[in-house]
Structure formats: structure tokens, C-alpha cells
Amino acid sequence: MQTDHQLLWNKCLAVIKDNVPEAAFNTWFRPIIPLSYDDRKFTIQVPSQFFYEYLEEKYVNVLKLTLYRVIGQGTILNYRVMVDKSTGGTVDYPAEEGSVAVKKVAPQGANKAPNPFVQTAPQDLDPQLNPKYSFDNYFEGTSNKLVRTAGEAVAQNPGKTTFNPLFIFGPSGVGKTHLCHAIGTRIREVHPSKKVLYVSSHLFRVQFTDAIRKNAINDFLNFYQNIDVLILDDIQEMIGLDKTQNTFFHIFNHLHQLGKQLILTSDKAPVDLQGMEERLITRLKWGLTAELCRPDLDLRKKILKNKINHDGIVIPDEVFNFIATNVTENVRDLEGILVSLMANAVINNKEIDLPLTKRVVSQAVRLEKKQLSVQTIQETVCKFFNLELSAIQTRSRKREVVQARQITMFLSKKYTDSSFAHIGKIVGKKDHATVLHACKTIKDQIETCKTFRSTVEQIEVQLKN
Numbered sequence: 493m494q495t496d497h498q499l500l501w502n503k504c505l506a507v508i509k510d511n512v513p514e515a516a517f518n519t520w521f522r523p524i525i526p527l528s529y530d531d532r533k534f535t536i537q538v539p540s541q542f543f544y545e546y547l548e549e550k551y552v553n554v555l556k557l558t559l560y561r562v563i564g565q566g567t568i569l570n571y572r573v574m575v576d577k578s579t580g581g582t583v584d585y586p587a588e589e590g591s592v593a594v595k596k597v598a599p600q601g602a603n604k605a606p607n608p609f610v611q612t613a614p615q616d617l618d619p620q621l622n623p624k625y626s627f628d629n630y631f632e633g634t635s636n637k638l639v640r641t642a643g644e645a646v647a648q649n650p651g652k653t654t655f656n657p658l659f660i661f662g663p664s665g666v667g668k669t670h671l672c673h674a675i676g677t678r679i680r681e682v683h684p685s686k687k688v689l690y691v692s693s694h695l696f697r698v699q700f701t702d703a704i705r706k707n708a709i710n711d712f713l714n715f716y717q718n719i720d721v722l723i724l725d726d727i728q729e730m731i732g733l734d735k736t737q738n739t740f741f742h743i744f745n746h747l748h749q750l751g752k753q754l755i756l757t758s759d760k761a762p763v764d765l766q767g768m769e770e771r772l773i774t775r776l777k778w779g780l781t782a783e784l785c786r787p788d789l790d791l792r793k794k795i796l797k798n799k800i801n802h803d804g805i806v807i808p809d810e811v812f813n814f815i816a817t818n819v820t821e822n823v824r825d826l827e828g829i830l831v832s833l834m835a836n837a838v839i840n841n842k843e844i845d846l847p848l849t850k851r852v853v854s855q856a857v858r859l860e861k862k863q864l865s866v867q868t869i870q871e872t873v874c875k876f877f878n879l880e881l882s883a884i885q886t887r888s889r890k891r892e893v894v895q896a897r898q899i900t901m902f903l904s905k906k907y908t909d910s911s912f913a914h915i916g917k918i919v920g921k922k923d924h925a926t927v928l929h930a931c932k933t934i935k936d937q938i939e940t941c942k943t944f945r946s947t948v949e950q951i952e953v954q955l956k957n
Contacts, residue, residue, distance in 0.1 A: 497534070501526035503562045508554060519838060520551060527572055534559055535570040540805055542834040544573045619680060620690045625673035629798060633791025636667060639782045643671050647678035650686065650721050650753035655780040657744075657754035661761050662784030665822025668757040671784070672723045675755060679721055686720035693729040697736050713739070717746045723755040727776075731767035741772050748775070761939050783935075787823060789909045792816045795823055799830050807833070811849045818853055829853055864955060866904045866918045873900045876951050885920050899948060901927045902934035907955065 501524075509517050525537040538544050547555065552569075559567040627647075632640050642655050658675075660668050676688050691699075703712035716722065722743075730737050747754060758765065761783070762776040787795065793816045800807060819825050832852045837844050874881050877896045884897040897920055904915045905927070912931075916922035938945045 497526045497529040500529060500534070500562060501536070504558045507558045507561060511554060511558075512551070516551075520547060529563070532566055533568040533570050534563065535572055537572040540834065540838075541573055542805070542831065543838065544571050546835075546838075547571075617687050617689065619676055619688045621676045621680070621688070622673050623677060625670045626677055627674045630667065630670055630674050631791060631794040631798065633788050633794065635785040635788050635791060636671075639671060639784050642780055642782055643675045644678070646753060646755065647675045648682060650679050650683065651751040656748065656751075657756055657776060657779040659756045659758070659762060659776050659779065659781045660784055661758045661781070663759060663786065663822065665824035666784045666786055667823055668784055669725055670823075672725060672755060672757060676721065676723055679753075683720075687718065688721040688723070689719050690723040690725065692725045693727050696724065696740070697730070697733060700736050700739055709739075713743065716743045719747065719752065721753040721755070722747060725757050726759070727756050728758045728760055728765060728768075731765060734769070737769050737772055741769065741775070744772070744775055748778070754779075763939055763942075781939075785906075786821060787826075789816060792820070792826060795826055796830070799827060805830075805834060805837075805844070807844045807849075808846070810846050811844060814846060814849055815853065864907045866900075866908055866910055866915055869903045869907065869955060870900050870919060872955050873903070873951060876954065887920075898930035898934050899951065901930040903948075903951065903955070905931050 505521060508521055512521070520543075523539055523543070527535040527537050529535075538547065556567075556569055559569060627640075627644065630640065639660055642658060645653050646655050646658050660671065662668055672690060676690050679686060679688050700712060703709050724740075730740065744754060756776060762768075762773050762781060765773055765776075793812075796812060796816055800812075815826065815829055819829055829849075829852060832855075833844050833849060836842075836848060836852060842848070870884065871881060873896050874884065877892060879893065879896055883893050884900060886893070888894075900919050901915055901922075904910055904919070905912070908915075912924040912927040916924060916927040919927075934948070938948055
């Protein structure tokens with residue numbers, strides 16, 4: 493005998509079936525299990541986090557309007573998401589995730605972005621932070637340890653450390669924006685009285701242009717000069733915009749002199765921001781300049797494991813290892829691959845296996861790329877400098893030999909998963925400390941010498957061909 497909530501859900505399904513395509517109905521609505529209807533709250537069970545998020549994004553209005561039609565206005569939709577199939581573990585939504593410190597304050601008629609022409613109290617200023625990006629899900633690895641540690645120090649004592657400004661650079665998708673939001677969120681938690689604002693360089697430029705049009709430059713400056721923690725993302729987008737740079741220069745000076753915290757990101761190191769005013773570049777280097785590199789193997793595994801647990805899916809070990817080994821460029825690719833796998837599995841009603849994974853991964857990354865080893869890198873570097881392979885194995889202190897040896901160590905650490913000790917053993921039978929010193933030396937030279945950086949880049953091109 494069917495219960496009341498089952499009967500109600502059957503009526504809902506009949507309505508939904510008339511309003512969505514058959515394929516969508518079979519994929520996204522038939523798997524839903526009605527659980528209860530109590531105190532105007534209708535609870536449904538869905539098979540995974542991904543399933544829940546897809547419904548929320550694509551069909552939440554269909555669900556809510558159908559419930560209103562069948563049951564009545566004010567019916568509350570509640571999801572019960574299966575997060576562990578082996579134990580039957582579930583979690584209920586919606587229960588807004590993230591820190592209460594960054595919940596949006598949205599007065600009627602408010603713009604999406606904070607109005608730079610209106611002064612607000614800290615508790616009323618929308619920091620433009622995404623509460624989903626926190627230190628709790630920002631996993632640490634060798635590629636981001638320095639930056640994460642610095643970020644946590646800044647979050648505890650904004651404006652009071654030597655990391656002011658904190659300048660974070662690295663390629664797209666390695667976690668710069670995530671870290672910025674995590675720092676901002678933590679500051680709001682620890683220092684609720686501080687005005688924290690995250691803004692992209694693009695939005696800053698749009699606001700600046702709007703201020704000129706409205707003849708309100710003073711209001712614009714006054715707003716930004718009263719921020720306690722300014723987080724500016726993708727500063728390289730200011731390149732070539734002299735007036736925008738000049739205005740930000742004055743804001744930077746004002747905030748820094750008052751001991752306010754500045755956090756900046758870019759896809760390039762300050763020295764490579766050609767087209768940026770020299771006086772501004774100088775100030776960008778006042779604090780800590782830290783690079784976020786591509787995630788290493790251990791970090792990729794941590795990120796994957798967290799995403800899999802969060803979405804409540806089960807994948808074979810061989811699939812897990814294949815993704816972690818082959819999707820190496822950035823975090824976005826890792827997450828995108830998992831979303832694609834889940835979508836394929838749900839829509840086609842099949843398990844996630846290795847053939848499916850290979851097909852999905854091949855659409856996003858080049859699987860046929862040459863696998864690099866320390867030996868291969870060593871041979872390429874020696875060939876580039878016209879040195880005998882045996883030269884860097886000797887104790888020679890000739891400048892060209894030392895340079896070739898150090899570049900080999902640096903590139904081996906960058907392009908392989910080998911440990912410092914393993915690299916040292918192969919390259920001249922050196923110890924862990926020597927390899928560590930070599931990597932730091934080469935990194936410093938790359939950041940300070942354009943000619944040397946060009947040399948290393950040429951070698952990297954040869955490695956990839």
C-alpha cells in the first residue's frame with residue numbers, strides 16, 4: 493500500500509513528465525525516491541552529490557512549481573543525498589554550506605557587485621567571497637606549501653606580517669582564486685570588524701570607468717581607501733591601462749601606508765608584467781612573491797579523493813590512478829574530468845570504468861605526450877649545452893657544467909614525480925640538500941634574468957617535442 497508521500501510524488505511525476513523531455517525525465521526524475529512529507533517539507537532522496545547539484549542547476553524550478561501545484565504554495569523541497577553507498581550514509585540539503593562570516597547581505601535592489609560609491613559598515617559590505625572555497629578544502633602539497641602557509645599567516649594577522657602585499661602567481665587553474673577566497677573567509681571569521689573585499693581586475697576597471705563617466709572618482713577612491721583587506725585577482729589584466737594602473741597605484745600606497753592588507757594574483761611574476769608601470773611593479777614586490785605551481789601527483793590524489801567523497805561516487809582504483817597520473821596541468825581539469833565521468837555514467841546508466849575514463853580524459857588532455865624521466869631530461873640539457881652526458885656526473889665546478897647540472901635537477905623536479913634524493917642519485921650522485929639548493933638557485937635566476945629564463949624555456953620546448 494502506497495503512503496501519502498508516495499501518492500503525492502506519483503502525482504508530481506505525472507506533471508513533470510508533461511513538462512520535460514522523455515530522456516531528461518528518465519535520467520533525472522525516475523531515480524528520485526520520495527521519503528517523507530511532514531510539516532510542509534517534502535524530502536526526496538537522490539543518488540549522488542552530482543545528481544543533486546544538477547537538479548538544483550537545471551530543474552529546481554520545475555520541482556518547486558510542481559510541488560506547489562500538487563501540494564500547495566509554501567511546500568519546502570528537501571534533498572537527501574546519498575554520500576556513501578557502501579554504508580548507506582546520507583546528508584540533507586539544503587543546508588547552506590560555507591562560513592557564516594561570508595554570507596551575502598543583499599538589500600533590495602542591491603547590485604551583484606558592491607557599490608564603490610557608497611560607504612558601508614563591515615557587516616553590511618558584501619565581501620564577494622565564495623564560501624565554498626576555504627582552507628578546509630584547499631589541500632597542501634609540495635607545489636603550494638609556501639603559499640598556503642603564507643596565506644594562513646596573513647589570515648590570522650592581516651597587515652601585520654611581512655607578507656604585505658602577498659603576491660601570488662601561477663598558471664590558470666592551480667588554485668590562486670581558491671586561496672584568495674580562503675584567506676578572505678578566514679579573515680572574516682577571525683576579524684569580523686574588518687572590511688574585506690575580493691574583486692577581479694576586470695570589475696575594478698569597469699567600476700573605475702563608471703566612476704569617470706559619473707564624475708565620481710573621489711567617491712571611488714574613498715571607497716577603496718577604506719577597505720581593510722583588498723584582494724585583487726588577475727592584476728595582469730591592468731596591463732596597458734595606464735589610468736587604471738595609476739588609480740590603483742594611489743589606492744595601493746594609501747592602504748599600505750595605513751597597514752592594510754593587500755593580496756594580489758597574476759599569471760606572471762611581477763618581473764614579467766611588461767606594460768605595467770615600473771613604480772607599481774616595484775610595490776608589488778615589497779612583500780612576499782610566491783609561485784603556485786602545477787599540482788604534483790600526491791596533491792592531485794588528495795584533490796581527487798576529496799571530490800569523489802564529496803560527490804558520493806565510487807570509482808575503481810585503476811580509474812583513480814589513471815586520472816591522477818594523466819591529468820596533470822591544473823585542478824580545474826581534474827574536477828572537470830570527474831564531472832564528465834559522472835554525467836556519462838548517470839545519463840548512460842553505466843558504471844565508471846577504465847575504457848570510459850580513457851575516452852573522457854582523451855577529450856580533455858593529450859595522453860600521447862612523451863613521458864619524461866630524469867635520464868631524458870639529463871640528455872636533453874646536455875645536448876642543448878653541447879656537453880658530454882658524463883660531464884654533469886663529474887665534480888667539475890666549471891660554470892657551464894654546474895649550470896647544466898642545476899637546470900637538470902630543476903626540470904627533473906618540475907616534470908617528474910621523483911624525489912630530491914632520487915634526482916640527486918641520478919644526477920652526479922648528489923644529496924637531497926644539493927638538489928634542493930639547485931632548484932632554488934634556478935628558480936631565482938628565472939625570476940630575475942630574462943635571458944636565463946628564455947634559455948630554460950627553450951630547453952622545456954625541446955623536452956615537450
